[in-house]
Amino acid sequence: MKVEIWSDVVCPFCYIGKRKFEKALAGFAHRDEVEVVWHSFQLDPNSEPLPGQSIHDSLAKKKGVSVDEARSMGEYVTKAAVEVGLHYDFDRTIPANTFLAHQLIHLGAHHGKQDATKERLMAAYYLEGQNVGDLDTLVKLGTEVGLHATESREALTAGTYANAVRLDEYQAQQIGVRGVPFFVFEDKYAVSGAQQPELFAEVLEKVYDEFKPKLTLVADGAVCGPEGCD
Template structure:
């Protein structure tokens, strides 16, 4: 079963949604047969970070609200994240354009470490206050994952995976993705938002039953039971 997930690195609901989906997979008996593919999505693709500006100040400017209100919004999200086992630290977070980060995730995908890269970048942004605008930072994170640091730097500097990021975003437009996280199951069903784990379990089971249907018995007779009682 294939599950494609469109999300942004700096989307607070996306990290929470990731945790909820992981919790669902832990309860799903066929988790080993689920292929998870992370798709790029930029909430603000034209965003240009201003050095020294906090997340609270950036959010306040974006929404046209006081900084104090923006901080309250951050506190609300932090409390929601705690329920998913995450510790957001918006006071340390460095506002970033995520285009380079998404390229690194595509680079990691070629090495079979896409999910690990997604997790590492989200943690670096939300809990460690690392600056994902800097190629040096991204290369260091790639090295932590056991990826070739030199190859990662070359890929980021040359924009090797830029078109793959753009293609993910093009696909999002084609299926009318209006917000993230956005989960697509086997190109058939979609779930929008950081839904509870229980809902993800229901969808996983529904899709599994449809893609791996059990045969309908139309006639029965004497047979050896699996417990050996009749044989």
């Protein structure tokens, strides 16, 4: 079974949704048969963060609200994150354009480390106050999940996976993704948002039952089994 997930590194509900989906997947009897593929989605592809700008300032400007109101929004999301074991630190969070970060995730996928790269970048952004739009920071984070520093730097500098990011975003447009996280199961069923683990579990069961191989018995005759022959 294939599950494709569109998300952004700097989307707070994407990280929460990742945890909720992971909980559902951990309890799914056929989890070893599930392939999870992460797709790029930039909430603000044209963002140009200013040096020293806080996430509260950035959100206030983007939403057209006061800094205090932006801070309150952050507090609401922080509470939601705590429920899944994540402790966001918005006071340390550094606004970033995620185009390079998504390219690093594609490099991680090339080496079978896509989920590990995605997780490391999200933790760096939301929990540790690291700049995931900075080349040197991304190279360092890549090495922490087993990517080679020289290869990472060369790939990000050359834009080796830039088109892969753009293709993900194009595909999102084609299937009508308007917000993330966005989960697609076997190219047929979609779940939008950081839903509860119970809902993800229900969808996993439904999709598996529908798409698992089914045999049609066309002849029934004498057979032998563990308890003897008929």
